[in-house]
Amino acid sequence: PSVVIGIASAEILRVLTNTRFLNLIRMPYQTDPTVFISIRLSIPMIVTGLIFLLLARLRSELPPLTADVFDPLINWAQASGEGAWWLNTIATFINQVLWYLGIHGGNMLDAYGKGLFTPPGMPYSSDLGWRPLIDNFVFLGGSGATLSLLLAIGLVVKEGSQRRIAQLSAPMAIFNINESVLYGLPVVLNPLYLLPFIGVPIVLILLSVGAVEFGFFELQAVSIPWTTPVFISGWLLTGSWQGVLFQLIELIIGTALYLPFVKRAEQQRIQRQAEALAQATEVILNNNRQSPVLPRQDQVGIIGRGLLDDLRRDLRKNDLALAYQPKHDRSGKIIGVEALMRWHTPHPSIITPAVGISLAEESGDIHKLGMWVLDQACACKARWNAIGYKDLTVAVNVSPLQLTDAELPQRLEKNLELYGLSPEEIELEITESQMIQDIPTVNKTLQLLCDMGVHLAMDDFGMGYSSLLHLRRFQVKAIKIDGSLTRDVLTNTANEDIIRSIVALGQARNVEIVAEYVETLEQRDALMEMGCNVFQGYYHSKPLYEDECPEYFRKNLTELSIIDGK
Ligand code: C2E
Numbered sequence: 047p048s049v050v051i052g053i054a055s056a057e058i059l060r061v062l063t064n065t066r067f068l069n070l071i072r073m074p075y076q077t078d079p080t081v082f083i084s085i086r087l088s089i090p091m092i093v094t095g096l097i098f099l100l101l102a103r104l105r106s107e108l109p110p111l112t113a114d115v116f117d118p119l120i121n122w123a124q125a126s127g128e129g130a131w132w133l134n135t136i137a138t139f140i141n142q143v144l145w146y147l148g149i150h151g152g153n154m155l156d157a158y159g160k161g162l163f164t165p166p167g168m169p170y171s172s173d174l175g176w177r178p179l180i181d182n183f184v185f186l187g188g189s190g191a192t193l194s195l196l197l198a199i200g201l202v203v204k205e206g207s208q209r210r211i212a213q214l215s216a217p218m219a220i221f222n223i224n225e226s227v228l229y230g231l232p233v234v235l236n237p238l239y240l241l242p243f244i245g246v247p248i249v250l251i252l253l254s255v256g257a258v259e260f261g262f263f264e265l266q267a268v269s270i271p272w273t274t275p276v277f278i279s280g281w282l283l284t285g286s287w288q289g290v291l292f293q294l295i296e297l298i299i300g301t302a303l304y305l306p307f308v309k310r311a312e313q314q315r316i317q318r319q320a321e322a323l324a325q326a327t328e329v330i331l332n333n334n335r336q337s338p339v340l341p342r343q344d345q346v347g348i349i350g351r352g353l354l355d356d357l358r359r360d361l362r363k364n365d366l367a368l369a370y371q372p373k374h375d376r377s378g379k380i381i382g383v384e385a386l387m388r389w390h391t392p393h394p395s396i397i398t399p400a401v402g403i404s405l406a407e408e409s410g411d412i413h414k415l416g417m418w419v420l421d422q423a424c425a426c427k428a429r430w431n432a433i434g435y436k437d438l439t440v441a442v443n444v445s446p447l448q449l450t451d452a453e454l455p456q457r458l459e460k461n462l463e464l465y466g467l468s469p470e471e472i473e474l475e476i477t478e479s480q481m482i483q484d485i486p487t488v489n490k491t492l493q494l495l496c497d498m499g500v501h502l503a504m505d506d507f508g509m510g511y512s513s514l515l516h517l518r519r520f521q522v523k524a525i526k527i528d529g530s531l532t533r534d535v536l537t538n539t540a541n542e543d544i545i546r547s548i549v550a551l552g553q554a555r556n557v558e559i560v561a562e563y564v565e566t567l568e569q570r571d572a573l574m575e576m577g578c579n580v581f582q583g584y585y586h587s588k589p590l591y592e593d594e595c596p597e598y599f600r601k602n603l604t605e606l607s608i609i610d611g612k
Pocket residue numbers: 371385386387398399400403416419443444445475477479505506529562563564565582583584585589
């Protein structure tokens with residue numbers, strides 16, 4: 047039953063502390079196996095608990111086992127003349143091994159190991175084990191010297207929900223109740239903690255027996271409840287300050303011994319977490335409809351679902367943001383901005399907005415997310431219009447999947463009306479993450495958008511699913527050449543040829559050619575020479591938040607920061 051209670055309390059703690067998946071993966075104190083595996087293990091572990099329960103039930107039906115299994119050992123230890131040293135140490139060892147396996151060591155010793163100890167209430171003897179010595183001078187905070195483990199975590203682990211599990215467990219550990227730590231961190235069956243979980247109590251019992259045998263303090267023949275807090279128990283059992291001081295020393299020693307293991311667990315966790323995340327996001331970014339990520343039962347699926355949960359929550363709580371990246375014309379003057387979703391995650395370099403978009407596309411949340419982006423961008427554009435920047439366009443990225451929503455044009459129209467915008471002020475960049483399906487709904491949506499007068503642009507042109515046929519299907523105002531082509535245009539002549547032919551195509555069809563990922567002046571000049579009309583990239587500016595934009599607009603509308611060579 048302790049397994050079941052332990053797991054239940056650990057799971058409740060998890061629910062309390064891991065309200066966000068991102069906190070979960072931020073957990074600095076997750077051990078081996080990694081958090082993702084341990085979450086998946088929780089159902090098998092509950093089943094294991096139930097099996098234990100069943101076994102216990104069966105066991106109670108059988109005649110009681112005789113409690114003299116340790117008799118030969120006890121006889122040998124006593125004959126050696128060092129009964130207290132041996133038997134206390136052996137009892138501690140057995141207790142720790144059982145707890146490590148998730149079995150209540152104390153109860154098992156009560157049932158089968160009575161002979162190891164002097165009977166309760168009797169004074170300490172050098173011949174036998176003494177249960178109060180183990181309970182109050184070794185299991186400080188519970189089996190495994192949990193208080194020391196918690197102190198070590200407090201010193202090493204600075205953030206995340208495992209730290210909070212430790213914090214929440216601390217009040218219980220004061221009364222030596224530690225199931226939530228053992229099953230919650232977990233310590234049980236965790237190879238990283240096998241050595242200290244058994245070793246620290248052994249060190250402490252040897253010190254304790256030594257302290258008694260060498261007369262550092264004397265033990266009173268009192269029995270006190272095992273829930274008595276540390277220091278109070280030290281005082282009650284010895285009737286002197288030495289008992290308290292000794293417990294303090296033990297706490298410090300225990301903490302020092304746990305520290306390297308906690309540190310190692312923390313390092314491993316951070317490394318595994320980063321690897322798992324990087325691996326998963328790579329799959330998520332490259333996913334396509336044929337191999338969906340969300341139903342997967344492996345780590346990638348778990349991470350994907352967790353991230354999607356967070357994205358949904360952030361969308362609901364309005365915790366997402368938009369940034370705006372300026373677009374400049376050939377003269378260097380700003381002509382508009384592109385709205386880019388910003389998702390604040392603990393690993394911004396790994397969990398990028400594109401990861402969120404990809405998950406939203408797969409789950410269908412892209413419709414809601416897309417509308418949110420559109421709404422925010424329109425609202426922002428209206429504010430800019432009010433302060434005199436009506437000429438600047440705002441481009442919004444639209445996933446091809448959004449085009450399957452027949453109501454998109456109508457909703458956009460309502461939005462424009464709400465914010466008092468005219469259709470030409472908004473440009474929709476159709477991102478090439480997914481295929482633009484050639485089905486009646488999509489064609490109709492495209493037609494309606496064109497008829498409304500909103501400008502359409504083909505994003506990431508030249509890669510992925512981009513097809514020249516699209517140019518025949520709908521009126522395109524601009525083509526954005528994919529960043530992978532413009533990025534190394536200076537060194538890759540094949541790219542140059544492709545860009546020149548895209549430009550020729552654009553000129554023939556009276557379409558604006560936008561170059562993305564323009565990072566340097568040389569790159570911009572080369573792209574300009576090839577015939578691109580609009581430039582966007584870090585060379586001009588990174589994406590800016592709304593409050594940074596007006597100043598940028600002011601500077602880049604009036605002064606021409608770059609003079610066109612022609
Ligand atoms: P995109 O539409 O092609 O946007 C350009 C991406 O390139 C942005 O990344 C931008 O920050 C980055 N970028 C711009 N200039 C440079 C540069 O000079 N150097 C480098 N290294 N990077 C540059 P971001 O914001 O991470 O967005 C990635 C993609 O996610 C976007 O590609 C777009 O496909 C998608 N996305 C972003 N926001 C939205 C959205 O609101 N809706 C939809 N459907 N997709 C979005």
